[in-house]
Amino acid sequence: MNREILVLADALAREKSVPKEIIFQALEQALASATKRLNKERIEARVEIDRETGDYKSFRRWLIVPDEEFVDPDNQMMLREAHEFDTSKQMGEYVEESLEPIPFGRIGAQAAKQVILQKVRDAEREQVLEEFLSRNDQLINGTVRRIDRGNVIVESGRVEGVIPRDQLISKENFRVGDRVRAYVLRVDRQARGPQLILSRTAPQFVAALFELEVPEIEEGVIEIKAVARDPGLRAKIAVKSNDPRLDPQGTCIGMRGSRVNSVTNELAGERIDIILYAEDTAQFVINALAPAQITSIVVDEERHAMDVVVNEDNLALAIGKGGQNVRLASELTGWQLNLMSEEQSANKAEAEAVRLRNAFMEKLDVDEEVAQILVDEGFSTVEEVAYVPLGELQAIEAFDDDTVQELRTRARNAALTEEIAKEEVLENAADDLKTLEGVDTELLMKLSRFGITTRDALADLASDELCAIRVLPEERARALIDNDFADLTDEERQQMSRSDAKAATQLIARARESWFAAAQ
Structure with a gap:
């Protein structure tokens, strides 16, 4: 009978073109299943076949589990009991005991056949899959x-x-x-x-189709740097040439648009904009928003965002139908893009200047004139006033040496006070809030001023409330929240952009998911 096992394994391996080891594993699984069925107790069994002789051994086994997880004595064993058999056993290992092997002929033929054929089918499918994947x-x-x-x-x-x-x-x-x-x-x-x-x-589908249509991409002469899609409607693809003599846009478009049209036809008429990639991020954004003409760009590295200013005539073009153009440009460049008119930009700049001026007046205890001079000279934080080289402050014509020294002293005292306040906030904030993804020290400071010091309190907020806390001045955020946002202005709505609202929603969702996970 043992020889029959070897003959069967060899025949199946050659017939199905699968490794003989797969057949042996299937036979072991079939024998183990039969052993479990024929045993009166509900046991866990293992069968081991000798690959050379065909002899096989059967074992009953118990999984070693911690004491508090021990619920099934038929299949589990505590560590102290396992050490009575073998002191080298560790948690998660098995303790085994020999069983009388069942005769091969007593296995239900149909059950054994099903197990073996399933293993063979799995092996064949894996082989086909590996052959396909090897071609990349x-x-x-x-x-x-x-x-x-x-x-x-x-x-x-x-x-x-x-x-x-x-x-x-x-x-x-x-x-x-x-x-x-x-x-x-x-x-x-x-x-x-x-x-x-x-x-x-998938955006990668567009890139792969262009690689198929444009030999220069496959050769590495032209690179596809990024792709953004609104499937079936519009896509933007950023390309770069590694050969200065080659125009990447014209090459991808092809003679009379032949190459880009082939891709468009494959994508059910999806319109494709081919954008020239630029290392300079501002220029890349300008290219991505084409054909709209950009007036100016203000980059906010900290928020990884840009305020893009266009004249009134170009605003609708830059935004696109349903916000499609700016959304795809943002996805393509990886930057949050806030489009605004020249008037909106001027209002925002004025509002920011007022905010900075008021902050300097409050923290440095100076009059409006001194605070405005600091704003005009480009200072935006108390720390900058406190720690910039002394010569930069002395170079301001409106300040004499005594004023400069007094400003630095007040600024350093204010900075120290803020640092102490941050430490107190960090001490008072619950660990579940401090460790929540997306919560940094600055946000902890803002939340603490609204009495939010735990993850549960954050989870109870509405997304527009969190967005206001994050983006707007404290007093204004309180007024809006208390008033249910009834008097939200257009400028404030612009500040609380769609991306800010989305980030707030995601943060609250993480807080709630964390709460539910902990509750379970």
């Missing part, structure tokens, strides 16, 4: 085999993949037998069905 193909070109609950099953040779319904372009409608091209989004090795998860909406 980003695109799959196949035929629609069937439609399953809106998901499109695609067959390409021996490889099968699935395009989930949410990865299909909305206006597309495929039927069985249609040719389809898609991007390999990921591999799901745990899936029972197709393991290749495909997409026609």
